Amino acid sequence: MYDVDTRKRALALVAQGRSLNSVSKEMGISRHAITNWLSRLEPLPRTPPCVRCLESPGIPEDTAAYAYLLGLYLGDGYIISKPKQHYLMITCTASWPGLVDAAEEAMRKVLPWPSVNRLQRAGCVDVKSYTRHWVCLLPQHGPGKKHERPIALEPWQQAIVDAHPWEFIRGLIHSDGCRITNWTTRMVAGERKRYEYPRYLFSNKSDDIRKLFTDALDTVGVEWSTLARGSDPFNISVARKASVALMDAHVGPKY
Structure with a gap:
């Protein structure tokens, strides 16, 4: 019983x-x-509609959290939407517990009422939020892999990204990016010396998603370049000292 x-x-x-x-x-x-x-039993009330389902659609109340969540979704997120199963999932590396917390917090801020759970897997944590309304809020959802179909923001999403470009950049870096330390050598007074410098990298196979990332970087004045490995231009690099300092101030390494 x-x-x-x-x-x-x-x-x-x-x-x-x-x-x-x-x-x-x-x-x-x-x-x-x-x-x-x-x-x-008497059925319980269904979940309320999201702001996009209303007769006059609106935008999420916490637009900064939405911009960050959108970046996470475009990188390491996907939506399951079936007749009896609906959820948004963001996959985070288990060694970055702060990222796991940030992903859950963003989900709860954007949609406060759905159930949010974590599923521990080998080397990673899946953060899941259960409701069919994620399809309304993330219309980039569709069949197939993201890099095999067009990805474009709707006007209301673009307005949010324009208002919160750093949150969007941070979400993309936290999903498909990293901050690393590179090194090189130089001849100084006849002696070869080693120098280290920080660099941000963002890697994604989708031309559209990389363009969204670089457009946002342009908005905040961060200089970037395409770093091709072989013939694949999948990597965006931020290595100039002033631009790395900007990224450190607003994004920082994963934790």
């Missing part, structure tokens, strides 16, 4: 778009029991 609170929580998770299997596994309740509750 299960108490009323347990039943209500299980039904609330289902109402958010969670599959019966995932709710059963998370709560330790049989799928058969949940099915019976769905048929016998």
Whole structure:
């Protein structure tokens, strides 16, 4: 027997778009029991619509959090949207717990009411937020891999990125970028000396996503170059001292 609170929580998770299997596994309740509750108990209210579902669509209240989340999504995120299963997932490297926390915080700020969970896997953590409304807020969702289809921001998204370019850049770096230390050697007074310098790299196979990144860099005055490996121009480099200093002030290394 299960108490009323347990039943209500299980039904609330289902109402958010969670599959019966995932709710059963998370709560330790049989799928058969949940099915019976769905048929016998008075249905709980469905989740409220997002701002994009309204008769006069709006934008998320926390636009800075949205710009950061959009960057994360374009890099390491994807949406599952099936008849009985809807969620946004951002995959984070487990060695950066601060990034995991930031991804969850951004999800909760953009949509406060869906369930958010973490799934630990080998070497990484999947941060999941369960609701069908992520499709409304992230219209870049579609079949196939991102680099195999066009990626373009809608006007309302572009306005948010224009207002918060650093948050967008930070999300992209936190997903598909890094801050590294490069080194080179120079001859000084007949002696070869080693010099080290910091560099930011962003790597993505999508021409469109790389263009969104470099457009944002141009907006904030960061100089960049394309660093091709072989014949593939998939890497954007920020190495000039002043530009690295700007990136350090607004982005910084992952943690």
